[in-house]
Amino acid sequence: MLYAFKIAGRYLTANKAQTALLVLGVAVGVFIFIFMSALIGGLAEFILSRTVGDISHITIEAETADPPLLISPEGHVLVATEQASARTATLADAATWLPLIEAVAGVRAVSPQITGAGFLSRSAQVSQVSVTGVEPGRESAILDLEGYIIEGTARLGSGILVLGRKLADDLALSLGQTLRLQSSGGVTAVLTLAGIYETGDGRMDGGRVFVSLSTARTLFAMPQGVTRIEIKLDDLNAADATALRIRSLTGLDAVPWTDGAAQLMEALNAQAQTGYFLKTFALITIVIGVASALLLSTYRRRPEIGIMRAMGAGRGFVVFVFVTQGALIGLMGGVSGAVLGYLALLPFPSREAFRAGTLPMDITQGSYGLAITLTVIGAILASILPARSAARVDPVTAIGQ
Amino acid sequence: MSPLLEVRDLVKTFGTGEAATRVLRGLTLVLDTGEMAALLGPSGSGKSTLLTILGTLMKPTSGSHMMLGQDLIAADDHALTMFRNRHIGFVFQFHNLLPDFTALENVIFPTAVREGRETATARTRGRDLLVRMGLGERIDFPSTSLSGGQKQRVAVARALMNGPELVLADEPTGNLDRASAMQVMNLIGQINREEGTTFLISTHDEKIAALCRRQVVVADGKVTG
Numbered sequence: 263m264l265y266a267f268k269i270a271g272r273y274l275t276a277n278k279a280q281t282a283l284l285v286l287g288v289a290v291g292v293f294i295f296i297f298m299s300a301l302i303g304g305l306a307e308f309i310l311s312r313t314v315g316d317i318s319h320i321t322i323e324a325e326t327a328d329p330p331l332l333i334s335p336e337g338h339v340l341v342a343t344e345q346a347s348a349r350t351a352t353l354a355d356a357a358t359w360l361p362l363i364e365a366v367a368g369v370r371a372v373s374p375q376i377t378g379a380g381f382l383s384r385s386a387q388v389s390q391v392s393v394t395g396v397e398p399g400r401e402s403a404i405l406d407l408e409g410y411i412i413e414g415t416a417r418l419g420s421g422i423l424v425l426g427r428k429l430a431d432d433l434a435l436s437l438g439q440t441l442r443l444q445s446s447g448g449v450t451a452v453l454t455l456a457g458i459y460e461t462g463d464g465r466m467d468g469g470r471v472f473v474s475l476s477t478a479r480t481l482f483a484m485p486q487g488v489t490r491i492e493i494k495l496d497d498l499n500a501a502d503a504t505a506l507r508i509r510s511l512t513g514l515d516a517v518p519w520t521d522g523a524a525q526l527m528e529a530l531n532a533q534a535q536t537g538y539f540l541k542t543f544a545l546i547t548i549v550i551g552v553a554s555a556l557l558l559s560t561y562r563r564r565p566e567i568g569i570m571r572a573m574g575a576g577r578g579f580v581v582f583v584f585v586t587q588g589a590l591i592g593l594m595g596g597v598s599g600a601v602l603g604y605l606a607l608l609p610f611p612s613r614e615a616f617r618a619g620t621l622p623m624d625i626t627q628g629s630y631g632l633a634i635t636l637t638v639i640g641a642i643l644a645s646i647l648p649a650r651s652a653a654r655v656d657p658v659t660a661i662g663q
Numbered sequence: 664m665s666p667l668l669e670v671r672d673l674v675k676t677f678g679t680g681e682a683a684t685r686v687l688r689g690l691t692l693v694l695d696t697g698e699m700a701a702l703l704g705p706s707g708s709g710k711s712t713l714l715t716i717l718g719t720l721m722k723p724t725s726g727s728h729m730m731l732g733q734d735l736i737a738a739d740d741h742a743l744t745m746f747r748n749r750h751i752g753f754v755f756q757f758h759n760l761l762p763d764f765t766a767l768e769n770v771i772f773p774t775a776v777r778e779g780r781e782t783a784t785a786r787t788r789g790r791d792l793l794v795r796m797g798l799g800e801r802i803d804f805p806s807t808s809l810s811g812g813q814k815q816r817v818a819v820a821r822a823l824m825n826g827p828e829l830v831l832a833d834e835p836t837g838n839l840d841r842a843s844a845m846q847v848m849n850l851i852g853q854i855n856r857e858e859g860t861t862f863l864i865s866t867h868d869e870k871i872a873a874l875c876r877r878q879v880v881v882a883d884g885k886v887t888g
Binding site for chain 2: 263264566569570573574575579657658
């Protein structure tokens with residue numbers, strides 16, 4: 263069918279202006295497709311990085327053990343238990359699991375933590391806080407604590423405390439001051455304020471303090487083990503699968519971030535659906551454009567089709583000529599649109615440099631290959647109707663024209 | 664020896680009911696290999712319809728159509744297309760060349776479409792035919808840049824490209840001046856004599872018809888002479 267390919271190419275080059283306009287129309291459709299892909303993908307990335315970027319992608323928390331029954335289990339037994347805030351569940355074997363978890367593919371960082379409630383006081387001022395004890399050197403493993411520091415340092419150590427700006431303002435604190443932190447278990451530690459952070463999240467900035475893991479052990483009377491393990495992944499979309507892998511590997515209840523983010527996932531899905539609609543419309547425009555142009559071409563070339571049929575060209579040959587024309591238009595328009603789209607996206611900041619107030623266009627999510635492939639397929643489908651119409655041309659009538 | 668072509672009791676009716684028009688009314692014609700026949704008759708007598716049926720571009724309403732021993736009435740569209748490509752050449756009144764192709768590309772079209780590509784052998788034969796038609800210096804010219812007579816000679820070369828047994832020519836000189844017309848007819852006569860190709864030439868021109876060894880007269884849908 264090389265010859266049909268040659269004729270299709272000749273028809274396209276015979277009227278360069280018309281072909282150029284047609285290819286341009288297709289290219290604009292592909293450009294819109296790519297632009298929308300980059301925008302929707304970039305927006306999703308931006309939203310995720312803002313909402314999920316600073317949280318644990320997979321969390322393993324110690325399960326509170328059921329209290330032992332001290333009475334005979336025969337008959338009906340009603341037991342009422344009250345969650346004791348002072349009693350803290352522990353992951354006693356955390357030290358054993360950590361190397362295993364760190365070795366799982368896709369795991370970027372692991373942070374063993376001891377968390378609990380406490381009271382922070384300076385002179386007569388007292389504030390209820392949430393205490394997080396993390397290993398020195400892993401302060402920014404999950405939350406980018408270092409990046410949010412506005413005063414002092416995020417580096418934790420013995421007798422050191424880092425807290426949020428709102429809390430610092432509420433208690434009129436400044437760096438270097440000494441504070442008393444009393445845990446819910448009644449243990450008190452005297453700590454020095456070494457750093458103040460500001461994340462923009464009022465609840466966190468006003469009520470969460472960070473101490474070293476060893477300080478937390480003292481405060482919560484936990485000589486070994488941790489209360490939770492937070493895990494950060496290279497790809498947060500792989501959380502479900504990785505959590506499953508960790509669960510099967512360790513037997514621990516690894517919970518992916520998606521478990522508690524149904525609304526966020528719904529919103530992202532809705533946004534993705536919107537993107538699909540827009541891209542579909544762009545494709546439909548391409549298909550209609552190619553089909554109408556080829557229908558016109560078919561009509562204009564009816565006498566020639568008649569001559570070809572009279573000279574022994576079969577219906578299949580005629581169909582192939584026009585379908586090849588459609589495919590070539592789709593390919594040229596697709597590649598041109600993809601190149602245009604790529605060039606147009608180049609000036610936008612990379613996904614790592616997204617900032618509020620700018621369009622979060624992600625050049626890596628332009629779906630260039632998909633756009634070209636779908637365009638070629640769409641153009642081929644669009645050319646089938648004109649091609650079949652051409653193949654049905656009656657040579658006697660057509661030659662008479 | 665069996666004839667090259669034989670049609671018997673051909674009837675062709677266009678339309679149905681009261682609007683039906685019977686163009687051929689039981690026409691019978693036999694052509695032997697190597698004949699050069701003129702097809703004469705007034706407008707509306709059925710000459711063009713007959714050529715169209717003989718060229719397998721249209722089927723008759725009834726009657727028989729045999730060529731090279733094959734029953735062409737029973738053949739399907741694909742078989743007729745193949746048969747037409749191998750055994751029948753066409754020359755139309757208005758040359759009907761492909762406008763976006765050169766003279767050579769037009770000539771080799773019937774072979775290229777059969778083989779799926781333009782072979783070197785086809786190009787050589789196409790060139791030879793064009794040289795024979797006196798168009799050696801116009802081989803790679805766009806067909807649109809040729810004069811009427813040159814275009815018609817390209818059309819004759821195209822009709823001969825696949826070495827057909829039968830060439831059907833519908834008013835091949837009808838659109839040419841006298842000199843060009845005689846040039847085309849001389850070429851047709853030469854090919855007929857040298858290669859034994861059968862020609863059936865539809866014409867209104869008595870002088871053109873006189874150049875043929877046989878005259879077939881069609882009137883009112885039948886052969887009358």
